[in-house]
Amino acid sequence: MPDPKIDFTHRYKYVPSDFIKHLATTTLVIAVLAVALSAAFREPVRPALKISTVATQNPVLFEKVAMGDLNGTGQIATYGPPYNGGTGSVQSPMQRIVGVIHPVNPKVDFILKPLRMAASLNPSVGAALRVWDAAPAARQQVWASRYQAALAHARTVNGRVVVPHGAYGPVPMMMQGLLELGRSGLMTGALDRSPADYQFDNMNALLFLQGAPLHNAASRLELLGNQWGIIHEENAPYPGPWWMTIVTAIYQIPFISHASSGDAMALAIGMLLFLILMFAPWIPGINRLPHHLGVYRLIWKDYYRDHDQPKPSAEASP
Amino acid sequence: MNWTDYLRGKMGQLFSVDVWLPRDLPEYAFGVLYTLGSLTASSFVVLVVSGVVMAANGPQWWTVSAIGFFFRGIHFWSVQAFFFFMILHLLRVFFSGAWRGGRERTWLLGTLSLLIAVPTAFTGYLMRGDFYSQWNAVQAKDGLNALGLAWFNVLNAGQMYGLHVVVLPLILGLLIMLHIILIRVKGVVPPYPSRGETPVGLDEEGAHDAGS
Numbered sequence: 122m123p124d125p126k127i128d129f130t131h132r133y134k135y136v137p138s139d140f141i142k143h144l145a146t147t148t149l150v151i152a153v154l155a156v157a158l159s160a161a162f163r164e165p166v167r168p169a170l171k172i173s174t175v176a177t178q179n180p181v182l183f184e185k186v187a188m189g190d191l192n193g194t195g196q197i198a199t200y201g202p203p204y205n206g207g208t209g210s211v212q213s214p215m216q217r218i219v220g221v222i223h224p225v226n227p228k229v230d231f232i233l234k235p236l237r238m239a240a241s242l243n244p245s246v247g248a249a250l251r252v253w254d255a256a257p258a259a260r261q262q263v264w265a266s267r268y269q270a271a272l273a274h275a276r277t278v279n280g281r282v283v284v285p286h287g288a289y290g291p292v293p294m295m296m297q298g299l300l301e302l303g304r305s306g307l308m309t310g311a312l313d314r315s316p317a318d319y320q321f322d323n324m325n326a327l328l329f330l331q332g333a334p335l336h337n338a339a340s341r342l343e344l345l346g347n348q349w350g351i352i353h354e355e356n357a358p359y360p361g362p363w364w365m366t367i368v369t370a371i372y373q374i375p376f377i378s379h380a381s382s383g384d385a386m387a388l389a390i391g392m393l394l395f396l397i398l399m400f401a402p403w404i405p406g407i408n409r410l411p412h413h414l415g416v417y418r419l420i421w422k423d424y425y426r427d428h429d430q431p432k433p434s435a436e437a438s439p
Numbered sequence: 440m441n442w443t444d445y446l447r448g449k450m451g452q453l454f455s456v457d458v459w460l461p462r463d464l465p466e467y468a469f470g471v472l473y474t475l476g477s478l479t480a481s482s483f484v485v486l487v488v489s490g491v492v493m494a495a496n497g498p499q500w501w502t503v504s505a506i507g508f509f510f511r512g513i514h515f516w517s518v519q520a521f522f523f524f525m526i527l528h529l530l531r532v533f534f535s536g537a538w539r540g541g542r543e544r545t546w547l548l549g550t551l552s553l554l555i556a557v558p559t560a561f562t563g564y565l566m567r568g569d570f571y572s573q574w575n576a577v578q579a580k581d582g583l584n585a586l587g588l589a590w591f592n593v594l595n596a597g598q599m600y601g602l603h604v605v606v607l608p609l610i611l612g613l614l615i616m617l618h619i620i621l622i623r624v625k626g627v628v629p630p631y632p633s634r635g636e637t638p639v640g641l642d643e644e645g646a647h648d649a650g651s
Contacts (some may be wrong), residue, residue: 124557135463148481151520155485159512167570203589215587222589279617321597331577339574364522399550402538411536420535421630429637
């Protein structure tokens with residue numbers, strides 16, 4: 122019997138090799154390859170979607186997003202944890218248990234706070250805000266709901282959003298002020314979450330854009346979830362993060378892509394598949410699969426060529 | 440137990456010249472298929488070096504400087520190489536049944552490296568500062584929030600930057616190092632017994648589950 126303390130690879134013949142030269146060579150190969158590919162093909166870039174671009178190119182969409190935030194009907198206003206107390210996007214009990222750890226109040230943070238900043242540059246915004254602030258909540262709600270409904274029939278005339286005549290209170294003036302703030306490029310700064318004007322966290326700007334503006338842009342680039350979005354790299358011939366293929370594939374299953382808790386399900390299934398891979402050595406059946414598949418005979422082709430004995434009888438084979 | 444003595448014993452074993460600078464390798468561990476793991480580790484080295492240069496210049500660098508953009512390209516292509524060779528390496532070791540002979544932990548650490556490599560790369564994609572970063576941040580948030588992982592705030596570029604340049608690469612580097620230590624200590628898994636071979640003291644899987 123072999124000494125159990127000696128690893129059984131010691132039963133095999135050893136061949137001299139230069140381990141360090143091998144590692145130095147592979148590192149040099151990768152370094153040269155990466156430098157050459159970067160020089161020859163550069164890498165993918167997709168220009169970011171700016172708030173100013175949305176406000177300039179699609180003012181009606183901009184106001185629709187803003188009204189969802191002001192009126193409390195938008196996706197983030199109704200989202201739930203970790204942003205607020207809503208229920209609109211709660212997919213699991215875990216989400217509720219974590220609670221509101223990144224508080225966001227879209228009405229105040231996305232609309233009223235930036236408008237108060239804009240008021241110091243634009244007196245008409247200040248006047249509209251004073252009317253808004255003086256009105257009871259119920260009246261504010263009526264104005265906002267009417268204007269939100271009217272946006273369905275809105276047109277853009279000389280850069281201004283024009284809606285059918287109605288009693289909207291100060292809301293059209295507020296929206297015009299916000300639109301101008303958006304166009305100026307200053308709104309991203311107004312959405313800063315840092316109390317010290319020292320910006321590292323762009324969460325509010327991304328949450329403001331996260332609905333229709335980013336989705337419309339992504340749809341044009343075929344980046345939506347049901348378009349294998351995460352692993353796509355635009356139309357350029359660049360590889361994307363193809364290592365996410367399995368999770369992205371799970372999103373293509375209709376049952377999951379249509380479920381309200383689809384994100385949680387897709388990630389959970391992906392994790393489960395990964396756990397199977399991770400614990401393969403301990404899972405009966407899977408741990409013997411490579412032996413049954415026989416691909417190892419190709420991997421060690423030379424070894425078996427030298428070591429296999431001719432087939433004298435069936436009992437000798439493993 | 441004397442902790443110092445324990446560490447002296449362990450470290451003497453782990454950091455010996457024989458473990459780290461082998462002068463010969465088993466006859467079956469040669470060829471291109473046995474270079475895939477090294478190519479993966481080498482890609483990680485290029486990733487770290489290019490990443491350190493980029494980190495030293497700050498997260499705006501590659502959006503405003505041609506040299507920064509060039510380094511982002513090196514980083515981009517080396518992450519492609521890293522996953523490409525890692526997956527090929529994974530396939531090679533899977534089809535070799537590489538966990539046999541008490542090498543389960545080596546396999547486990549390798550797969551854990553893949554698991555950690557995915558968010559490491561993902562947080563890097565969030566650092567591009569372009570539409571891809573915006574879109575993936577807002578798309579990923581719902582799944583993470585749903586799984587109770589809202590702490591991992593993909594919309595907070597500052598947090599993602601810290602995770603991408605320090606926390607995740609440190610964990611990944613540690614896992615890769617432990618993986619390589621185990622490969623060196625345990626040796627490379629030998630072939631399944633050849634035709635006609637009677638493995639003394641080993642079962643047909645190469646001693647992995649002898650007695651089971």
